[in-house]
Amino acid sequence: MKSRAFMIFCVLLFFAPVSIYGECVKGDCRDGLGVFVLREGYRYAGQFKDGRFHGYGTLAHNNGGKYVGGWKKGQYNGQGTLILPSGGKYVGGWKDSLPIGKGAWLAPGGKNYPNTEQVPSQRDELMQSAFTNTIEVIISAPF
Template sequence: MNGTLNRIALGLVVLTLAACQSTPREEESADRAMEPAANTGPGCIQGDCQNGTGIYVYESGDRYSGEFKDGLRHGRGTFEYANGDRYVGNYENGQRSGQGVYTFANGDRYQGEWQNGLREGQGVYTFAIGGVYDGQFQNDGAGGQGRYTLEERTRACQLDDKSIFCTPGSAEESMMQDTGS
């Protein structure tokens, strides 16, 4: 029975990580991040959204508060998505860059390194349903190696196409599932 529960939990983890890829709304917002925010135009509701600190609200309902340079998110800031997701961290030229924390509306959380708007480098992904992946992220989770811990059991794992594949501890714990996202 315990092996079945572990298999179900790992299956949910695989499905969850695959489901936590960029949403169309997130990608739209990322595309709009490259558009300069007008200092006095629609959207900038407070401060200096050109070269300073301000609050910018997008047509989608997404909201960014933080530092701007040349009308782009640049420096430290908080982006709150209309779908309930939230990113707090650094930006460079309108994209997530450096250290940051992305919390998904479902309770999942990624804390780690970003490059060009993608999870890239060392990071920790905590699943709301339980379990933690701690390791490398390549190309927003399409690859990387690390360790997955669930119920005090740790396994060597790797990311492949936003799914976690772990070295099984026994035959009944084996889980190799790709969601085909």
């Protein structure tokens, strides 16, 4: 009897429409336009391809941080803007979720650093923030 109950539990668990990462709340989050809410407080609205963020979209956190711009296979790619909860902002090119090429960095205090050169192998203050590190983990997760 216990093994039968366990088997039923496993079948129900397998077919339950619940994702450990989040859920699609609007549209087509597989191949199209949709809204996906992650349980860590993130919300993505934009284009999807093969179930990943791909095309143009916005990933926002309820702490005020967000990324708006291009995506490729679930990672920042192309032109985009990263706004940190602290108020810092980076506008420029991205590849594999790292800033690349020249971009503009506006520090939280208001100091502007135009034409900042970013190299993908470097980890500067922008990429050290808790907001960015958390996003990197989430966008590399298999949705």
